[in-house]
Amino acid sequence: MAPEQYSHGHHSSVVGAHAQRTAADSxxxxxxxxxxxxTLLDVGCGPGSITADLANLVDPGPVTGLDQSEDVVALARKLAAARGLVNTEFLAGNVYDLDFPDATFDVVHAHQVLQHLADPVAALREMRRVTRPGGIVAVRDADFHGMSWYPEFPELTAWMDTYQRIARGNAAEPDAGRRLVAWILEAGFTEFEPSASNWLYATPERRSSFGEGWADRVLHSAFAAQALDRELADEAGLARMAEGWRRWSQTADGWFLLPSGEVIAWA
Incomplete structure (x- = not known):
């Protein structure tokens, strides 16, 4: 199965935000x-910041980061080299067809990946295949309709509606967090531990980074291209969304809660 269209794309506003993530917060x-x-496989590793943290924690165990984008894999390799990591490798690949023998890894991890897939259950089965018996498959995904914010700017409501339509137009499931247990069960796992955690953007620094980042994405990333191509918004509408994000980021009382579901499942 070929990789689907990635709703976020790889604009610098997206990759830069992903590069700020750590194992501690994600x-x-x-x-x-x-x-x-x-031994650990990080599926959908992006620019590698979480992967690098995980590599430090399992060192000297070997860690492999996998992403469908060759350009992003190159960034991950540069990060690992800058950190002096010697137990990592980064490869381009497809989660539906992992190029590893059965039972290769002790841990297979995927952060914010399943929400972008047309067949997350098939991906989970493939991840389970390459996990040794008794090993762990760990997944964490956001739940977009579970997000809440204040003040309730209409521009952010329009952003949410547009994002939902873009993602579903890509046969993806943006409300993945609440579905993880269902997908885990369908994939054949019988022993698992569900949990949930949040990212909160409510300090001036975090509001500014998050709000300005999304304003940039709305105007310049794959979000903009897909919204325009599918006539889900026009340029004026995208400009209003971006300005809404900027106004929200500058509010003294702004709050944005981003919840994610997460599951540890034993192979």
Whole structure:
């Protein structure tokens, strides 16, 4: 199965935001299960910031980062080299057809990946295939309709509606967080531990970074291209959304809660 169209794309506003993520803020549910010497596969590794953190935690165990974008894989390799990591490799690949033998890894991790797939259950089955018996598959995904914000600017409501339509037009599921247990069960797992955690943007620094980042995405990333191509918004509408994000980012009382579901499942 070929990779689907990625709703976010790889504009610098997207990749830059992903590069700020850490294992502590994005994979805390997984960290208690990691041990030195484990073999780990990070599916959808992006620019590699989470992967690098995980590599430090399982060192000297080998860690492989996988992403469908060759350009993003190149960024991950540069990050690993800058951090002096010697137990990592980064490859371009397809989650539906992982180029590894059965039972290769102790841990297979995917952060914010399943929400972008037309067949997340098939991806989970493939991830399970390359996990050794008794090993862990760990997944975490946002739930877009679970997001809440204040003040309730109409421009952000329009953004949410447009994003939902873009993602669903790509046969993806933006409300993935609430569906993880259902997908895990359908993929054949019988032992698993669900949880949830949030990202909160409510300080001036975090509001500014998040709001300005989304304003940039709305105007320049794959969000803009897909919205215009599919006539989900016009340029004036996108400009209003971007300005709404900027106004929200500058409010003294602004709040944006972004929830994610997460599951540890044993192969």
């Amino acid at each position: 994979a805390a549910y997984l960290l208690p299960y990691l041990e030195s010497g484990m």
